[in-house]
Amino acid sequence: MKKLPTECPSCHSRLDVSRLVCNACHTHIEGAFQLPVLASLRPEDQEFIIQFVLNDGSLKEMAKLSGVSYPTVRNLLDDLIGRLKALQSKKESSK
Amino acid sequence: MNDATAQALPQVEKPGIAGWLFNPFAYIAGGPSLILGLAVILASGVIGSLSNSHFDGVLDFHTGTPMPLWFFIMEGFVDWIALSVLLFCAGKIISKSKFRAIDLFGTQAMARWPAIFSALLALLPSFQNFSRYLLWRATQHGSPVTVQPLDGAIFTMAICAMLLALGWMVWLMYQSFGVSCNARGWKAVTAFIVSLLVAELISKVVIVVLA
Secondary structure, three states: OOOOOOEOOOOOOEOOEEEEEOOOOOOEEEEEEOOOOHHHOOHHHHHHHHHHHHOOOOHHHHHHHHOOOHHHHHHHHHHHHHHHHHHHHHHHHHO | OOHHHHHHOOOOOOOOHHHHHHOHHHOOOHHHHHHHHHHHHHHHHHHHHHOOEEOOOOOOOEEOOOOOHHHHHHHHHHHHHHHHHHHHHHHHHHOOOOOOHHHHHHHHHHOOOHHHHHHHHOOOHHHHHHHHHHHHHHHOOOOOOOOOOOHHHHHHHHHHHHHHHHHHHHHHHHHHHHHHHOOOHHHHHHHHHHHHHHHHHHHHHHHHHHO
16 A cells, blocks of 8 residues: 655645545545544554554553563654654644 | 564564674563573672672772672672662653663663673683783782783783673663663763763772672
8 A cells, every 4th residue: 555645745744635535436525634643643653553552552562462672662652652742733833 | 573563563673683682672671681680690790709700890890809709799789780770860860751660670780791701701711810910910929920821812812802791781781771761862872971980980889888
């Protein structure tokens, strides 16, 4: 699957969705829709969140299953929280 | 690495030899690292006692005074606790993450494992003989010590290997601090260097007082 672009390659501003299509009946909807914050994260961050939820929010379990240490997983989560906060404040300031 | 969860952590490289040697704490921390680390401190103290080699400071390694076994083991524990406590305080100041004391104390203990190499190298007869010779040359005390032609070369190579082991140990201590406290950048480097120097001073004083 193609990677969803979230940033303008020209000016690096946040991209919005302007067109949606139904693959079944080919209905097109046009408008100005904002990407959810989670969709604006990097694909690996999105996958981390999915695994985090699937593992009952247990970092210990994630560390055990992936063969890495607990602080390594904890640090990845902390970095992700930092990126989420930055995205949220960017979204707030662009409102 | 489990496939499903491994996909969730593409940022973490699979452990290779270099990973285990230079940043093992990405893969091991907490309780297991504490158990291994305590075994490392115990082993380096016992091996050190066989050649009267003292870890008499966080960064120190000297051969010399005979002491009871408990003293050699205690030196390792003092070094470990002094640095771990200071790094814990430094981590609380500079890190925004909530970190666990067991990760820092466990990985710091494990980071001391290159000390075993230094303790083993000090067991070499040539190393011990040349050390005695240097001591006799410096003090002119006791009967003269004779050295074999290869003793000096082996002593020099052992010292070089010990310096490499020391550098490796300091690197592991920094990695332990970085991983356990999620500390990076110039703040982490500065906090580590300051903690290391203060811990060296504290450990030296404590060991001298207990001697």
